[in-house]
Each structure stands twice: as C-alpha cells, then as structure tokens.
Amino acid sequence: MFKINIVFFTSLFFLFSCYSKAQTENKAVKTEVHSTDKGSFSFNTNKADCITLPFGYSDISKRITVDSALSAIQDENKLKELNALQFEKSIKKDLVSLPEEYDVFLPFSNSVNEKYDRIKIASDFLCYGDYSLYFMAVYNTVRYAQPFIEKMYLVSTKEGKLIDMKRIYLNHQGEMGFASHTLFNIDKNYIISLQDYEFTEDPFTLNPLQQYQILPSGKFAGYYDHDGPYKNNEEQGLVKNHHKEGKWIETKPNGSMDWQKYPEFTDSYTYLEAEYKNGLPVGKWKFYKLQQKYSEETGEPILNTRKKGKLIYTEIYREGALEKREIH
Template sequence: MPKINIACFAVLFFLFSCYSKAQTENKTISAEPRSTDKKSVFFNTNKANCINLPFGYSDISKRITVDSILSAIQDKNKLKEFNALQFEKVIKKDLVLLPEEYDVFLPFSKNVNEKYDQIKIASDFLCHEDYSIYFMAVYNTVRYAEPFIEKMYLVSTKNGKLVDMKRIYLNHQGEMGFANYTLFNIDKNYIISLQDYEFSEDPFTLKPLQKYQILPSGKFARYYDKDGPYKNNEEQGMVKDHHKEGKWIETKSNGSMDLQKYPEFTDPYTYLEAEYKNGLPTGTWKFYKLLQKYNEETGEPILNTRKKGQLIYTEMYREGVLEKRELH
C-alpha cells in the first residue's frame, strides 16, 4: 500500500461523543463533566485565515472503484491543499482524547493518545456565523520512516469553547493489504460528505455515503437530503428539516462495548431504540442484543432475520450529551 504524506488539521481535548466509551462501576455510569478548563489550547482567530468552500474531494460520490479510490488517496495536488492549511501547532498528547462513534469500524486503537502519535492543529480554519471550525491531524509516526496523516478531524468551537468534533478522514493501512479509508468533502453550505472504504480479502467494500451538518449550536448532526420516512439496511425513522427526529431503530455494529468484557453480546451488533430532537440524541436510548443469522459462505449477516433480543444497557442523553449509561 502506498505511503501517504498529508498535512492536515488540528485540535485538542474534548470529551464529547454521543457514543463515548465509558467506564463502568456498579453497573451505572455517570457521565463526567466535559471540562475544557484543564489547560489552555491555542486557536487562531484571525479571519484572514478563513478558508473558502468547497474543500476536500468534490467527486467522492463518483469514486466507487478500487483504482479511483487509490488515485484519490495518492493525489499529490490534493495533499498540497491539505498542507496549505498550515499544520503548525503541536498539541500535547495528554490533552487529547478522541472517542469514536459506536458504529465506526476501526481495526486499531480508538484512542489517539498513544506513545508515538503526533497531533497538530492548523492555522487555517472554517468561519461560520457564531462558531469556528478547526482542522486537526493525527500523524502516524511509527509504521513508516516518513510520518503521514492517519486521521483528520473537524473541531467546532463557539465563543472560544470546544463544542464537538468529527473525524472526516482516515488512512489506515493494515497488514496483508487490509486498509480502511475515509474521504470527505465540505460544500459551500457547510454540508460534510463522508465516504468510507474497506479493503479486505473480499477484497473491497464501499460503505454508504453519509452527510453531516453543523447545527447552530456548533454540534455535528447527520444530514439527509429529503424529509419524511427514511429506511436503509441499518436504520429507519423520520427525517425533519434534514435531521433525525423522534424514534429511530438502528441495527449497527456497536464498537463501544468490549466483547470480552461483555460476552453476552456474542457479536458486535446491537438493536437500538433511539430518540432524536433536532438531529441530536435525547431521552433514553435502549440497546438490545441483536438476534440474527449469518450466511454460512460469506459470514455476512442476513438482514431479514434481524430481531430484538434482551436489553443489554441504556443511555440517557440531554441536548446531545451522554449523561449516564446503565447495564442491565
């Protein structure tokens, strides 16, 4: 697999994630306060450094073949655009905690706070109404002689305070040709499109394109092109004003639970009864064991066999922030 030398973007510490991996004690998890007062972090506020949109890979919806994806990953001109963001400010590792969403498959540690990682924040950023959005780059400094960007994040701030963060780029190259990539595009309306690709012995899986929007609060929420009932192989519910609203059923791989620590899961999938308000998690979310059969030849789940099993745990949200998780 080719080495990627990108220089991308930036930021710091923020303990927010709708699906953050929590520590358990006495079967109850109380969310710790999301404090950003621990140490100060430098953010450039010079409006002269605001970048113009669109930015990223404008044609990701057309890149559906292996060759087209690899050519995008290796595009030196695109890498120069990323480098032009001026990743100059190094963030100390002990200031960074980057939890991933529960349904994001990662074949490596979810925490970038590792010995050899280098994390930088860019001088150039996105300006949008009452908040600013900064780029952060997590460099792989171990596997190859020349470091390259393995992950990129957008971090939103409002009135100088951290609000939310979203991974928008991934270049993870595993063993034996296995790899995971994420390409992104941010259009002129600040709609973020993400396309995930998985290279394995299959040998290639194209994940569904997903869109996100930055809410007036500065938080990131899924964005849908059309309002009304929505259903695909993983989720179903109502879309209002382009965002999830009300009750949703989601049957996805759930990476927030350790299968060795919680053997009752038996596999990484859960049946989730979720609730949203204005695109953000709210109320009580109920995670059940997902009962399903698998194709004997491919090992893939048979979707029409999926049904709800016993309740495993619940999560309580307020205005998009996880407050407590209880195991059952």
C-alpha cells in the first residue's frame, strides 16, 4: 500500500512542473493545473546550506511511555532546530492541495493569521549524491495566535525535478484534547525513522516504528533491518537487500479509499495483494474488503479472524509510479 497522499502529490507535481518545466514521474490522478502568474519558483542549490546528519529526534525508539513521548514532543530545543531550517521560501496555498486538511469548527471558524504564508520550503537541505532533499513545512495558522509547524515533508529532487516526497513530522492538536504526532530521525546513512503517537481517550497509542531509505532512483522505500521472511500484525512477505521484494499481503487501514463515496465498504481496512521490486510497487495490486471481527470489550480487530472479502479496486504500477486505478 503506497504511503504518499495522491491528491497532494499530484497537485505538488503540477506546481513544481509549472515553475521549473520539469517532467517527472507521477501518479495518474486527475487534477487542475494551477496558474503560475504569481512568480517563479526555484530550489536553493547552495551546497553550503546542506545540513549535517544525523538530524531529528535521535532517541525516538526509546520514547515508549506517555511522559517520555510528551517530553520529546514538547522539547523546545528540538522545535528550535526544526524552525532553524530557515523556512523562508513560500508556496501560495491556493497553488497546492494539502492532504490531511482538518476541519476547524466554531469558535475557530476564522483564521487569526490570514496573511501568514502557510506552506514554506526551507533553505537548508540534505545533499544526497545527485539528489537534493528539501524540507517543506505546512503551518497551522488557525486556532492559535502564533503559527507553528503542523506537518513537514521531505521532498526528493534531482536537477530541480520533483522525484518523491514523504511526510516525516506531524503536530496535530485535535478536538477534546486528542492529538496526533509523528517524530522523525535521519541517521548518517540516510535511514529515515518515523514514530507515530496517538493521544486519545485510551489515552495513549504507540504505533510501530517505521523506517525508510532513499533509493538510487531518488524515491523513498520501506527499510527493514533484516533480510528474509517478514511478518507482523499488518503485513507479510520477503525482505531482500532491506526492502520489500515479490508478493506481499498487507491488512492495513486504507486512507486512499473514499468511504463516503463507496458506503458499502464500511470498514477502513483492506486486504491487499501487492507486489514489489527493489522496494517499489510494481505490477497489479488488488485491494479487497477485509473481513474481520472486533472485540466487544476493546473494539479492536481480532487478528486471527481476518480474511479476504470482495474485490474493491485494482491499481497498476510501473517502477513505483501509479499508472491506473480501476474501481470494481
């Protein structure tokens, strides 16, 4: 199951291709091409602004309790480091469709920072061979008097052309005290580690650590410490050279399915038969409705009851790029 938000990736693709005349690989999703008459856009290429690794939250694997997670999330020194990346170049918010837009209810219906530039690219970046990796921040400009970085993406480019991107940071303050956070670390070998935290009425959920690596193609792929057969509660398959290879079965929440448009699929989980080559999606992916039972006490899915249901849709990939999606 691919990890990149389709609408956002496609919109950003058109944005940068209009600015730089770049022709890049992209997922085949219809979108509107925005006007670029508001000025030109170019990436910073000054090697003196390349940051030194490691960078981020180096001990996120040890932050496994509420108190330890909160101390990392609220660490003022780390927040200063993020802001010190020099987010100076703005992207107009009407030129890009943002993923994970959060509804803002009364009494927060009006932005208190309407003139604040919401999306910015940092001047400091990562140098990676022929590639440059830029930090893009999405600021929360509503509900709070002082805008802050709510989401951060790492954008992979080569010669000014957009190759791939991945969200690496999240600081979302929800309603009723609920919150979602992602902390990241990029080590000296360019291995990206992401740790998700959910603060709900439970009151705390620690999701498994996820790791990614930048491939020679400039794309991001899941990274695994050990080769050979792999299996956890959500996926199983073969790991080769630290990446997914061949056929995989994945039973995960599916954020790409419009459940309001297709209400017959009432469960956000799908049963996916996927295929990878060198860590990238290839061939035909089949998404089925995941049939499963839930615990009456906790409401959590009972893993040993999971099985494949009705086929929902298929996707065709070539070298990691989505070429076609067909709803069944």
